[in-house]
Structures are given as structure tokens and as C-alpha cells.
Amino acid sequence: MIDEKKIGAFLYSSDKKKLDVNYIHHYLGEESYWAKNIPREIVQKSIDGSLCFGVYYQDKQIGFARVITDYATFGYLADVFIDKHYRGKGLSKELMKFIMKQDVIKKLRRFMLATLDAHSLYTQFGFESQEGNKRLMGIKFFEEY
Numbered sequence: 291m292i293d294e295k296k297i298g299a300f301l302y303s304s305d306k307k308k309l310d311v312n313y314i315h316h317y318l319g320e321e322s323y324w325a326k327n328i329p330r331e332i333v334q335k336s337i338d339g340s341l342c343f344g345v346y347y348q349d350k351q352i353g354f355a356r357v358i359t360d361y362a363t364f365g366y367l368a369d370v371f372i373d374k375h376y377r378g379k380g381l382s383k384e385l386m387k388f389i390m391k392q393d394v395i396k397k398l399r400r401f402m403l404a405t406l407d408a409h410s411l412y413t414q415f416g417f418e419s420q421e422g423n424k425r426l427m428g429i430k431f432f433e434e435y
Contacts, residue, residue, distance in 0.1 A: 291304075291393075292304050292305045293388075293392060295388055297384055299347055299348070300345060300346065300347055300352075300381060300384070301345070301346040301347075302343065302344075302345055302346075302384065302385060302388040303343065303344050303346065304341065304342065304343055304392070305344070306337065306342050308344055308346065308351070309337060309342060309344050309351065309354070310344075310350075310351040311330070311333060311334055311337065312330075313351050314333055314337070314351070314354050314369075315328070315330045315333040315334075317354070317371055317373070318333060318369060318371075319333075321371075321374070322369075322371065323406065324369075324406075325369070336356065336358075336368075336369070337356065339358070340356040340357060340358050340359070340368075341356065341357040341359055341361075341365075341392075341394065342354070342355070342356045342357075343355045343356070343357075343385065343388065343389055345372065345376075345381055345384075345385055347376065352372065352373040352375075352376045352381070353371060353372040353373060353376070353381055353382070353385055354369060354370070354371055355367065355368075355369060355370040355371075355385055355389060356368050356369050357389065357394075357395065359394065359398065361394055362397075362398075363398060363399040363400070364398060364399065364400050364401075364402075365394075365395060365398045365400075365401045365402070366401075366402050366403065367389070367401065367402070367403035368403070370382070370385070370403075370408075372385070382408075382411055383411065383414070386411065386412070386414070386415050387415075390415055396431075398431060399430070399431060400428060400429070400430050400431070401417075401428065401429045401431070402420070402426065402427065402428035402429075403417065403426075403427050403428070404425045404426050404427070405425060405427060406425060409427065412427050413427075415429075416429045417429050
């Protein structure tokens with residue numbers, strides 16, 4: 291199910307058809323610290339196999355995130371970014387709010403991510419460092435069904 295939310299001039303969407311794969315590939319391959327030189331084919335394949343979210347300003351993509359999930363028990367948040375020209379406006383926080391409100395996310399048993407420098411963002415949403423690993427963070431929503 292596609293979900294969209296407009297906040298001011300910015301659109302948050304789970305519609306994969308709106309994604310600009312060339313833009314996402316450029317950011318990941320050229321600007322991110324975690325996916326330097328990633329081939330476009332791999333980016334496309336990762337999008338195809340994930341629940342994806344885009345942030346748009348005037349129909350131009352300016353942000354992205356994806357969740358690798360089995361849609362039942364586990365999810366892993368990856369490739370989260372906001373274009374450098376739009377940072378400092380609270381867009382990553384709104385993107386996280388949008389993601390965390392998705393029904394599929396709320397039903398997961400565990401939701402994890404890895405980050406080098408955005409711990410303060412993710413702790414606002416309940417993520418905690420995992421077992422002494424500074425990069426790995428997670429939420430355990432519940433123990434048993």
C-alpha cells in the first residue's frame with residue numbers, strides 16, 4: 291500500500307514509481323560514506339527488494355530511505371539521506387516519523403540500523419546501541435507474540 295504525506299512544501303512517499311534511481315545512485319555512490327562506488331544495478335536491485343521512501347520538493351527527489359524487511363518480524367533501515375542543500379530543516383526527523391508510522395514497521399518484532407554519526411536522530415525514535423557496538427542500533431518492540 292502506498293502512503294504519502296505532505297508537510298509544508300515537502301512530500302514524503304512510499305511510492306517506488308516516484309523514486310529517481312539515478313539521483314539515489316549518484317548520492318550513494320559519490321556522496322555517502324557507506325556505499326562509495328556502488329554500481330547502479332546494485333542500487334536498483336536493492337530498491338526492488340526493499341520498502342522504500344522518498345522525500346520530494348517541487349517534484350524533485352531530495353531524500354531517501356529503505357527498509358529491508360520480511361514484512362513480518364524483522365526490518366533493517368538503510369541508505370537514509372537528505373540532500374546536503376536541504377539539511378537542517380528537520381526533514382530527516384519527519385522522514386523517520388513517516389517511516390515509523392507505517393503499519394508494516396509497527397508490526398515488526400525487531401527493527402535495526404547501523405550509523406556512524408546520526409545516533410541523536412535515531413534515539414528520538416527508540417533505537418538504542420546494541421551490545422557495545424557503537425554503529426549498530428535497534429528497537430525490540432516486543433519479545434513474544
